[in-house]
Amino acid sequence: MKIGELIDKLDLEVKTDAGGLEREVDNCYVSDLLSNVMGQASPGAVWITMQGHQNVAAVASLLSLGAVIVGGGAAIEEETLKKARENDITILASAAPVFEIAGRLYAEGLRGAARNA
Amino acid sequence: MCEPFMDLSFDLTAGDFERAGEASGKIKKTLQQIGVSADIVRRVAIGTYEGEMNVIIHSHGGTAKAHIYPEYTVVVLEDTGPGIADIELAVQEGYSTAPDYVRDLGFGAGMGLPNMKSCSDCFEIVSKAGEGTKITMRFAHKKA
Secondary structure (H helix, E strand, C coil): CEHHHHHHHHCCEEEECCCCCCCECCEEEECCCHHHHHHHCCCCCEEEECCCCCHHHHHHHHCCCCEEEECCCCCCCHHHHHHHHHCCCCEEECCCCHHHHHHHHHHCCCEECCCCC | CCCCCEEEEEEECCCCCCCCCHHHHHHHHHHHHCCCCHHHHHHHHHHHHHHHHHHHHHCCCEEEEEEECCCEEEEEEEECCCCCCCHHHHCCCCCCCCCHHHHHCCCCCCCHHHHHHHHCCEEEEEECCCCCEEEEEEEECCCC
16 A cells, blocks of 8 residues: 555644655554564554654664554654654654554555564 | 774764664665665664664663674674673563663663564673673674
8 A cells, every 4th residue: 555545544644754655555563662663563564653752763764664653642753753854754643543543554454564583 | 804894883872862773774874885685784773773772771871883794794882881780681581671761762671682682693792780781793694
């Protein structure tokens, strides 16, 4: 699924688009533990989290993730967005609880692709 | 053994969460530029980032160094203390001494050292309480 379609379907707010709305994403990972994301998320994944601090952008960039959805209406720091822009990371926001977001992505056909490092 | 053809070195400041990930990001970019495969670059990035976070969270400060050879990369993280009293305990998954404010950021789940160990081909940790910690990770550029 293209990130642009995902935004339309889930009514997500685009915080940084990194010119990546045409990018394809094919798997998803949900976690608020950054080391868990580091060890398990796959490249190109959509990462759903309630963390909004700047290390989120660093992790997404290092893992070459497809997009980050900050759910549950969690606050996103300005520094996070700045880092995301610098590193071409797409950050999307939603007021919906992360369970809802994950469930809707699953219904759209996205699956997990957890891996062991 | 041949000399590394590229050495990168970064200073890490205790508590500097703002710059966390810069060293790993630059090492990642360098390896990408010289054509190391995406999967290996990813493993180096994960290991280095975890090491960087450890120095920033737990130590008085230190350095991250990458020595890039044609066939492999060696990443060394060294800090000036306070050192680890019980290494066996520290490398156990789930064990962490991180303070609450660090846990609130999603770190300190006791996964850092296990992540570093599992994504490197060779992992060594040397530490002495009251002195410092040195972690060395080796990543082959091709899977054996």
